[in-house]
Amino acid sequence: PRGGVEKGPDLIRSAGLVKRLRAQGGVEKGPDLIRSAGLVKRLRAQGCVVTDYGNLCLEDVPDDEPAGRVKRPRAVGSANQKLAHAVYTAKTDGHTPLMLGGDHSLAIGSIHGHAAATRGDLSVLWVDAHADINTPLTTPTGNVHGQSMSYLIRELHSKPCVSAKDIVYIGLRDVDPEEHYILKYLGIKVFSMTEVDSLGIARVMEETCDYLFSTFDIDAIDPSLTPATGTPVAGGLTYREGIYITEHICETGLLSAVDLVEVNPRQGATEAQVLSTVETAVDVLLGCFGRLRGGNHPADYRMPEP
Numbered sequence: 001p002r003g004g005v006e007k008g009p010d011l012i013r014s015a016g017l018v019k020r021l022r023a024q025g026g027v028e029k030g031p032d033l034i035r036s037a038g039l040v041k042r043l044r045a046q047g048c049v050v051t052d053y054g055n056l057c058l059e060d061v062p063d064d065e066p067a068g069r070v071k072r073p074r075a076v077g078s079a080n081q082k083l084a085h086a087v088y089t090a091k092t093d094g095h096t097p098l099m100l101g102g103d104h105s106l107a108i109g110s111i112h113g114h115a116a117a118t119r120g121d122l123s124v125l126w127v128d129a130h131a132d133i134n135t136p137l138t139t140p141t142g143n144v145h146g147q148s149m150s151y152l153i154r155e156l157h158s159k160p161c162v163s164a165k166d167i168v169y170i171g172l173r174d175v176d177p178e179e180h181y182i183l184k185y186l187g188i189k190v191f192s193m194t195e196v197d198s199l200g201i202a203r204v205m206e207e208t209c210d211y212l213f214s215t216f217d218i219d220a221i222d223p224s225l226t227p228a229t230g231t232p233v234a235g236g237l238t239y240r241e242g243i244y245i246t247e248h249i250c251e252t253g254l255l256s257a258v259d260l261v262e263v264n265p266r267q268g269a270t271e272a273q274v275l276s277t278v279e280t281a282v283d284v285l286l287g288c289f290g291r292l293r294g295g296n297h298p299a300d301y302r303m304p305e306p
Contacts, residue, residue, distance in 0.1 A: 015043055015289060016095030017052045018086045018110075026266030027230060031055065031100035033265060033278050039285060046296055048289050053090055056082055071142040080109030087113030091257065098285065101261030103145040103230070104132050107215050111152050114213055114257045115161035123166040124152075125208060127245060128217035129233040131172055131179040131190075138178035155186055164188050168208050170245065171196065171220035174233045193235055201241040205248040212256040214249055214288065218263050218281050228268030228277035239280065246287025258288050 017040065032055075043050050061075040083099070087110050090097040099110045107126075115122050126132070126149065133149040134140070135156060149167070154160040164186035172192040175183070183190055191204045221242045223232035237245075249255050263281050268274035283291075290296065 015048050015050045016090030016093060016097045017050060018056065018083070018090055018097060018099045025103075025230070025264065027101065027103050027262060027264040029265050030261075030263030030278075030281075031102065033274070034100055034260070034263060034281055034285075037278050037282050039282050042282065042286055043289055046286065046289065046291050047298060051090070051093070051095060053086060056086060058082065066142060068136055069139050069142045070136045070144060070147070072144070076105050076108075076144045080105070080112070083109030084113035084116065087257070088117045091117035096255060096289075097257040098289075099257070099259045099261075101259065101263075104128070104130075104215070104217055104259075104261045105143075105145040105148050106261060107132075107148045107259055108144075108151050110257065110259050111213060111215070112161055118256065121166065122162055123168075123212050124162055125168050125170065125214045125249070127170045127214065127220045127237075127242075129171055129174050129219045129236055130217070130231065131169060131175050131183060132217075133179050133182050133188075134176060135178075135182070138176075138182070140176060140178075150182070153186070156182075170204060170208065171237050173235055174231070193237075196237065196241065201237075201244050205245060208248075212254050214255060214257070215259040215261070216284055217261050218277060218284075221280055221284075226263075226277040226280050227273040228265050229262045230264050230267055231262075232267075239283075242280070242284060243287050243293065246284055247292060250288055250290050255288060258285070260285055 040050050040052055058079040061078060064072045064074045067073040083106055087097045087099065091114055097114065099106060132146055134147045135150045139147055150156050152160050152162045153164055155164050167188050169190045172190055196204055218226045219229045219232055220237050222236035222238060223234060225239055260281055263277055265274045268277060
């Protein structure tokens with residue numbers, strides 16, 4: 001099967017599903033909830049060829065002392081090495097890797113693995129309430145999931161895989177002062193919720209073309225729809241805006257890989273809140289792989305003869 005997502009009604013899209021588990025906090029349960037909501041079956045029903053590479057089971061590292069301010073550096077580093085290898089395998093097998101998290105620290109491994117497989121310039125669309133671009137010196141919490149983007153940028157580290165000019169953010173609305181400085185200093189293109197409100201999501205997406213790797217934090221969507229996540233922030237993307245992003249990404253034919261992270265059932269106060277979050281996550285992924293709200297039909301469909 002061909003990998004990637006291209007325009008054209010006759011394409012069989014190919015998804016390589018990789019799930020990363022972390023053994024704490026509840027966020028490790030997100031991938032299996034998304035799977036149990038029928039993701040694979042629904043992708044296949046809309047014409048995708050799906051290879052499920054299974055869960056990456058990641059053990060904690062004993063005596064994982066902080067490195068400066070950075071918490072659990074060895075465990076997170078080891079996990080991302082395994083994830084990078086899994087994504088590299090899925091990509092070189094000809095698939096569009098689809099990674100389920102887990103927290104957003106997985107982007108370090110998934111983007112590095114993708115870059116190793118493609119060996120070309122890589123552009124990243126980061127859809128999130130948060131910039132996740134603190135460095136080990138600016139992080140207020142020490143959590144790697146709040147620093148993941150910074151580890152990927154050539155202008156900040158010696159072995160990175162993305163240039164600042166090739167990054168676009170959509171949905172930001174909770175940015176640390178240090179992160180705001182880094183974004184401005186590096187000249188990274190940002191469409192915060194202010195720009196989404198003033199320009200409209202269609203105009204935003206018109207200015208966000210040529211982006212191959214999409215990483216989607218479910219907290220980009222307003223918590224009225226996705227409350228079961230670790231750091232919800234009011235005033236996020238509507239369901240319609242979130243799905244429009246995915247439809248546009250698919251329509252470009254440029255999607256090369258996608259992450260979906262931060263579904264955390266422990267943060268849902270009720271079963272209905274968890275279900276709403278999971279179903280929204282599934283809809284985001286289905287949109288990335290070709291589902292249209294206006295409807296779809298199989299490429300080989302023919303009207304029955306009388």
